[in-house]
Amino acid sequence: MSSPKANLEILPRGVQIALGLGLVALLAFPWVGTDFYTQMVTRMLIMAIFAMSLDLLQGVTGLVSLGHAAYFGLAGYALAFLMPQDAAVSLWWTLPVAVLASALAALIIGFFVVRTHGIYFIMVTMAFAQMVFFLFFDNKILGGSDGLYINFKPSAQVFGFTLFDLENKITFYYVTLVLALLVYVFLRRLLWSPLGRALSGIRINEHRMKAMGFGTFGYKLTAFTIAGGLAGLAGYLWGAQSGFVNPELMGFHMSAHAIMMVILGGMGNFAGAFVGAFTFEYVLHVLKDLPTLQMFGKDINLGKHWQLWMGTFIVLVVIFAPRGLMGLAERFLQKREYPKGNSK
Amino acid sequence: MTALSTDLLLSAKNLTKHFGGLAAVNDVSIDLFKGQIHAVIGPNGAGKSTLTNLVSGDLTLTSGSIQLNGHDVTGWSAEKISKQGLGRSFQKTNVFLPLSVWDNVRLAAQSRDSQQPWNPLSWFKNTQNAINSIAAQATNMPASEIIKLCKLENRMHAIAGTISHGEQRQLEIAMTLATQPRVLLLDEPLAGMGVAEAERMIELLHTLKKNHAMLLVEHDMDAVFALADKLTVMVNGQVIASDNPSKVRADAKVQAAYLGEEEHV
């Protein structure tokens, strides 16, 4: 199907420095940005968690899932079901429950889906996600096509003591940032663990892994479940932040966006997914905000047709930068290390 | 050479494999003893590769049974059979091309770790420590020793996709050894090798004989007669002779069917 690719697992020094600077910028951001932009960057951080979860599946294990958004949306809906109409519910138990719900769904669906390979896997993940989509879309009890509202932010009270207030946008931002960093650190650790090494091996040559005694089904299912659970974490935060969930959160458009984020940044090192999520969300924001031009005597609202620009952007990235920004950075930095005239 | 029952590591009886109406392997039995190299030869299409795949678990048997290290492994998957102590190398080089030689062997060594992907311990364990503790066990050969044995010390950090064909074949063997097998199935290890490389490989295989039971599928007749303690000849899926190499060589049936043709080629 595809030739085995070497992932950029060890980040070049230049990239590490850039990421460090990025982290400083993220820490300082709410002090310099407005409320609107703080919310926007919070959303980007949530998408970063979503993208990193998919990177474990796609970048590391080589499984292209067109149905990853199902686990994202499910956790958001879990929060919606757990949150009463008139009071805030506690973060401390609803978050784990939502994440576990997504992980459980991933485990069940994964059991059917992970036994397939290649193109089958892609199509089957899409089909199962659509099944979940229709389950919610068609049934009024689950909110139907209109979705559900989440009237409050989850409360962070412990024994009557309020640790922090998520209704405060800056607090929400920092909580999300901390979670995103924890996810990053967890996944980087996982990458070099025996599980991570095995998953990389499966991506490169699953047949040989089996011949060497690795039970690859179990490994893939584990990756699928962990990825689903982490997607659920992102979905919970999304629901909490936006106060609203609808079936579109589980649809294959959302899944395809996640795939795009992972590719855009560069696969297999989680930093790429982080950067890719930010880049994708930013591009989306810019495209939707394009001005209305006066052309040929008519008002042409460029922002309204953002899908056209986004589609073109996606096509161009696939054609010209298939290894994403990390790939470009890698090529650029390698040229710098070997200046003209040196042969190495 | 007397065969003690404890030295009978693999016993395959009446193996048959049908593909549609065709019997690719027809009632083939083979025994592998520790300290012995059992070579299987035959013209193309004789069913040698199919036989190897049946024993390794890559193909399902139509009928027959296999005993490995005292366990009945009939119908077991390739993963389970590998865990039980059978290692197999491939005719077409099947290594992890984007990884370094060292990483290839380490990954193979990792296969002997307790495999519990579910266990969060395996998400936080230090991989090198895990591999080291496996290597520390008395009966196991550490990865560094395996690499030395396969003469790859100088290429440890080279990417597998960039080393020469002969070195890749050596890596094939190294990876198979790193799974600490007691039984080795080697599918044309000398494939595509030049004279000097082939000599090194023959030397290596001879060294391995002492501690392993080995099945060797090969076309290189010089290697076969240099290494084999037992020789089985297959034609059209069936065994036409199975004995000591000198006896097989003299067998008229074999000469007619195979070796005789070889001389004309």
Next chain:
Amino acid sequence: MDFPTFLIQLLNSVQYGLLLFMLAAGLTLIFGIMGVVNLAHGSFYMLGAYLAYWLSTLMGSLTLAIIVGIALAVLFGLALEWLLFRHFYERDHLDQVLLTFGLIYIFEELRSILWGDDVHGVTIPEALSASIPLTDNLSYPVYRLFMSAVCIALALGLYWLIAKTRLGMKIRAGAFNRDMTEALGINIKLIHAVVFALGVGLAAVAGMIASPISSVYPNMGSQVLIMCFVVVVIGGIGSVRGALISALLVGLADTFGKVLLPSMSGMLVYMLMAAVLLWKPEGLFKA
């Protein structure tokens, strides 16, 4: 369920199944022979429907519209293959998924720009607008029978093309061993272009003939795409025969499911797919 109702549901199942087959056959052929997965396949269906609407309004006749529409759709398919798709036959499935997803966005927006976002109807031609009476108050539309007939004719044509013609032989050879086929002097690039155009054509025709029944509306491609994927997964990728049997199965499950188990109707087809996968992870038939 009394017999006339059963008959109606059965006929509907077959008609829906055959329509799905038109799409699934193209998708499975394009994947089986060129190894490319195309998420935008539903867009060709949508293209057919919109062409039917636009051309029939322009020319006053659905029949004429279909004839001209097929030609336009095939030309569009050939251009798309030449410009984009042929460069992606050797690429990762991941790249193909993203490329075709980007195309979905582009096609949807172009559709919006060219023909707007309203729902449109397409009128059934006079000759086919009658209904066959089954009982005192139930009758079956002739047009639906016509749709099934067209699909059957095309299915037979496809079978004849692939199994009985030299072109079909070359197509099958190309799927089996591309390099060898090329070495034998067969223009594999042309074969690929033909297969791609065939896939686009079949999807577009499906859209065209379905348009009077389904109406013409935004996103109609996405809905039918999912069903199409399910059909291909159940049938086995690369197998046209599998696509036919699977499409009819899905048609039956979906239609009767909606009538007998309305609360589970949406999920029934997916449960069917899950069951098939447990038994045969690569679908019912080999390529």
